[in-house]
Each structure stands twice: as C-alpha cells, then as structure tokens.
Amino acid sequence: MTESNLLPDTRTRLIAAGLHLFGRGGFDGTSTRELARRAETNVASIAYHFGGKAGLRQACAESIAHRVSSRMSLADADALPQDPQAALSEIEDTLRQFATMLYSAPEAEDFVPFLLRELTEPGEIAELIFTRLLLPRHVRLCRLWALATGRPAEADAVKLAVFAAIGQLLYFRIARPLVTRRMNWPGIGPDETAQITETVIANLRAAIERSRT
Template sequence: MDAETKATPTAKTAPASPGRQKLLDAAIVLFGRKGFDATTTREIAEAAGVNIANIAYHFGGKEGLYRACAEELGRAIKARLTVVLDRAPPQGPLEARDAMTAVLSRMTRLIAADPAMAAPARFILREYFDPTPALRLLYRGLIEPISGRLIALWAAATGADPDSEETRLIVLGLVGQILVFRAARDAVCLRMEWETIGPREAEAIETMVIATLDARIAAEKEKRP
C-alpha cells in the first residue's frame, strides 16, 4: 500500500449493514495478522461470510477497506475511553492528577488485559512499524485526542508548558509503559512468570503506572519555585 492509495475513493454513502461490519471485523484480524499486501479481498470476504462484491460496494476496494479499518479502530477504542476523556476540566492540580490517573488506569485495563484488543493491537502495531497513509487516520482519530487530553492534564497537574517538547515526551513515556504490555506481551509474561495478563496482572501494571506518574509529578514540582 503506497501513498497513492490515499486518493482511492471509499463508498462512504453506502448504508450501514451487518455485512459491512462483518467485513471490517474480518479485515482487522487478517490485515493485523498478515499485513495489507499479503491479505486478499477473497479471504476477507470468506472470513466475513459475505459476497466479495460487498467490499467494492461498501468501501470502494481493498485500500478503502483498509482505511475504514483504521477509522473504525480509532472510533471504537476512543469510545471505550470516552468516560474518562470527556470529563469536565479539572479544578486544580489534585483533580488534574486524579483525572490523569483515571485515563491511564482505563488505558491499562483496556490495552494490557482486554482479550478483545488482540486483533486491533496487531493492526495498529503493524501501522507503527510499517506505516501507510492509514496511520494518519489512527493518529487523528485515536492518538491525538488521547495524548492531547493527557498533555492538558499534565500541564494542569504540574504547571508545565503544554506546548513544550518535554511535556510531550513525558506523556508519550507514560503511555509507552502501558503499550509494552501489549506489544511485547509474550516476552513480558515470560519475564514476569505470568501465564497471561488478566485482572490481577493488570492491577499490578496499573499500580506501577500510577506510581510512575506520581513520581514524575513530584519531580516536576521540585523543579519549580
């Protein structure tokens, strides 16, 4: 998939249908497992249990389906974080810290421990390692709103400049320590001697993430008069 696929039309006016969602669900799994080039429209249609013509009808083709997968993942994952992302602005540093804790805690439970994240995570990680134009869709729909919310909360909790490079680095570091438990899941389980990452393990990860957050906030405050 090259940059030219960005211009490929998508049948956005096609009505929603169970067949469309089945294609998205099947494509997310197959694209995540095999990548864009190695996945055929025929096997996507077979996995979805629909006629292959539905791909052209709903998405305009394989490239449009791939982009729709990225948009769907951004929408669906963000929706599961809405309850903590859309809270009212915090009133003071303590509320900002608590709001940031709520976002990171929910992200930990979702990313590290939720079995339903396995296929979406593979799709997203492929875009991280071998990006296509769809990465911009993921960025605008998911990465930017989450990181933007965390940056605003960090600034409110510490008094730091929300536009500084240091602030962005700190927030990316906090999120990155969660992502490793999905991206390197099997290696983590080997090192930790865990059979899987379930509720107990997620709680331990969450405790570590919040401890890191509190330590960074304390260090930031020590720098200020």
C-alpha cells in the first residue's frame, strides 16, 4: 500500500504499452523488446505477468472491456422507454456517446486503435470484444429501434439497420486518414466530430422515419 512511486505497476505499464503498440503496429508487428522498453521494464516481465506475448494481448482486451463498461454503462435492460420518441432519443444518445468515445475521448485514444484492429481480424480477442461490448448494446439498440418504429425487435431488417448505424460510426474512425484527406481536414477535432456525428444521426432519423411509415 501507500504507493509513493511515480510509475504504476509493471503489469499496468505493460498493458498500457500493449494497447499503444499493438494498436499501432499490430500484434505481429510489435516485438516483446519494444513492449518492455515502452513499459520501462525487462522482457521477462511479460512472461512473468501474462505467460507470454499472447497473454498480454488478451489482458489488453480485458482491460478495454472493463474501461468501456465503466464509461458506457448499459441502461437497465428492464427499463425500456415506452413512447417511440423516447426510444429514438435513447438511440441517438447511445450513438453520440459512442462517437465521443471513438473520436475525441482522450482516455480512449490509446485503446481505440487496438479495439478496431482486433475487431477487423477474427479471433479470440474479437470474440471477447464482440460478446462483452458490442452484442449487449446491439441487442438493446434493436429493442429501442423496434419501439421507435413499431417493428419486431428481432427482425432481420432491424438488426441490419442497427448494424448499419453503428457501422457508419466505426467506419469513419477506421477510415479516418482517408476521410480527413478527402475533406481537407487537418485532423478530427471537436468540429469535425460534430459534423460526422450529425451525418450519422441524420441518417438514423431518416431511416427510422422511413421504417415507421
């Protein structure tokens, strides 16, 4: 106790290094020596704390799962809004939260690239991220969508529409270099984030309107 040290745990530092380096260079593109250097520790610590490089990768994913869970809490599953307008509002709020996390939350900056990279290539990590983070939110969004449009919550069309809405946000982040190039943006700051978010929200409203009639 009473940690007067300036540095966090070796364990914690290694996970931070993993998120950063795996997210940028990929798992194969990152060496254990790089990881150790960035975490300011010895290579052997990786094996000691995580059993190996693959174990560190897993620990990075679990670290994200925890942090995202705390930052984007699921609304109580039993408490669904009643009128369509309230359902739509909650969908919009969820997307906005998601966008904030993806584009401009400083504390998410180091793990979002890791998350996206793992999501784009199938494997155990993608599995974990999907079941723990994405799936429960997808299910709830489908229920909300159903409330907002009057369609059955588990209809294929509803599920796909929700995927499409989330997909737009994820895509803008994945293709960020392409988007900034085409838009002649210096980067994605608060203004640009707002523009993207409003585009997606506008698409959402249009889709729901059309689906309702």
